[in-house]
Amino acid sequence: MPSDLVHLYMRIDHLPQIWCPGCGNGVIMRDVAVAIDELIHDEENSINREDIVIVSGIGCSSRAAGYLDFNSIHTTHGRAIAFASGIKMANPKLHVIVLTGDGDCSAIGGNHLIHAARRNLGLTVVCFNNDIYGMTGGQYSPTTPHGDRATTAPYGNVDRPFDIANLASGAGASFSARGDVYHARETIDIIKQAILHKGFSLVDVYSICPTYYGRKNKKGDAVEMLKWQKENLVPTARYYSMSEGERANKKLIGILSFNDYPEYTEEYARIIALCRKAKKK
């Protein structure tokens, strides 16, 4: 029941949250809470609530860390993945979940994203991707589509955008996936798999920002923007049953890449064991 979820996993004293009416971030935060709740109660893969650490950077997305009632650390802009790397190294049994945004993780923090992916350090990164810098008032981000408007792109965006899930795959992420606000159930399942995945996992969740991105680009209100997601973002089973022609301009909601490369902290534990053995001899 939703109200139970709020009482169980949100810091009630710190609500209501600061996000604008119609913002997709609240839904994504709920998806994360539901995914964790279901894993806590999963008999096969049960995880311990106290082992969850939420790490965030700066931006609209990153306020989620303060609302979720887990170990939480709200760090500096772009550096959440780097802080999270130290936390995971210090205590590998923790489930370290980074809540970040498109600007936080692919602009100022882009270097940390690709290197954590390359190392296969066992973090889960959930990107609240709303195609814009919301906190500072609507500047274009690395995911703002070419030609779209923003307060710093009054004549249309000259940049070409990143596809963050593909970026992570290209950097060697052993788990890279895409979710969205409309397909909440599918996105929850993807986040669950990402948390259970041993190596680095990234879920690029398409949010909606009616206040800045939507308004600047005449995308309609929140409902209109969700309708767009419903029509253009396609969950895995349906996506692969579509013809190539039907897939044009559509995007997959699901897992883009998956493999079982060795996880970084486990590899490092092997080195410690080797050194200790050599020392004893």
Place this chain on the structure above:
Amino acid sequence: MSKTVLMQGNEAAVEGAIAAGMRFFAGYPITPSTEIAETCALRLPQEGGKFIQMEDEISSIAAVLGASAAGMKAMTATSGPGFSLMQENLGYGAMAEIPCVIVDVQRSGPSTGLPTSPSQGDYMQARWGTHGDHPVIALSPASVLETYTLMIRAFNLAEKYRTPVIFLMDEIVGHMREGVELPDPGKLIINQRKMSFHDGANKQCYFVPEGEYVPAMKPFGQGERYNITGLAHDESGFPVNSSEIAGRLVKRLLDKVEKNTDHICRVEEIEMDDAETAIVCFGGTTRAARDAVNAARAVGKKVGMFRPVTVWPFPEKQLRARLPQLKRILVVEHNHGQMLLEVQRCVGGALPVGFLGRIDGTVISPRDILARLGEMEGMHHAE
């Protein structure tokens, strides 16, 4: 059992840190600090510790803060350009009160400068490099042995005051090799952070009892949920917009260092008892200064050496205590006059304060110092 070993300053920094309990290092290669990363990569797994080479200096200090929050004693090492990149997260460490040690093996700047040449040009950056008013503790060793022992103190201070401590080395001390007799590990004093447990979730994790300045630290991710942020926060660790609470927080952060300078500030004094002239130096200029003192004493001049070992906060009380007996001060440092400003502030015009510096990547010799002293004495007599 103590043993004598041939050791480089950068290696001594690592061995001292390991002796202090450091078990996590994140860093990025940069001359002249790189041997610290290399030695950590080699030594830490042998001690059950962990090393990671990050993608830059920004992520290095971020990982160090993350590991320290999660309960490990953690360190990073860099030089000027990397130290500049670390400044934002250094302020985060001060604000969120996460202990750690940041080694800066200074080299000639500005910018890429002379990467392999000595300098002490980061003295002011160590104090004012990050934005906002914040507490700073910085220590500067002058020999290989002192690098080892002072590093232990750096961790002890970081743990005691829950704040990043800057270990301000320079190329001279970092690359110096000396035979050193390391102290008996059993005799070292090692401080641990004060911890608080078992008071439930979301309690006042930054609560400070009346008359104290440092909150006990909760282990992060070990069973007690709380929030850490770089935003102005109240005692519960959550952001606030109250100017009263924000002002009180920053005041307490500053006070925890300023009200404890008697404990934090250390100096080394040589031949100061009857000195009329004091040479003020730190770190890599110390040996030349000491030689100059010996040479001056050999010809009957009353010259002594006053060396801040704690370079921030500046040991102002100790220097002021010497002012009544002094006729002049000569500040010697490998920069264009940075500690000089602190000395002038303390002296307040009561004595002539001379300066000898270098900004060309070469070192100041004892002869340079004696010549400058001679000039100062000449000026004094002419008055």
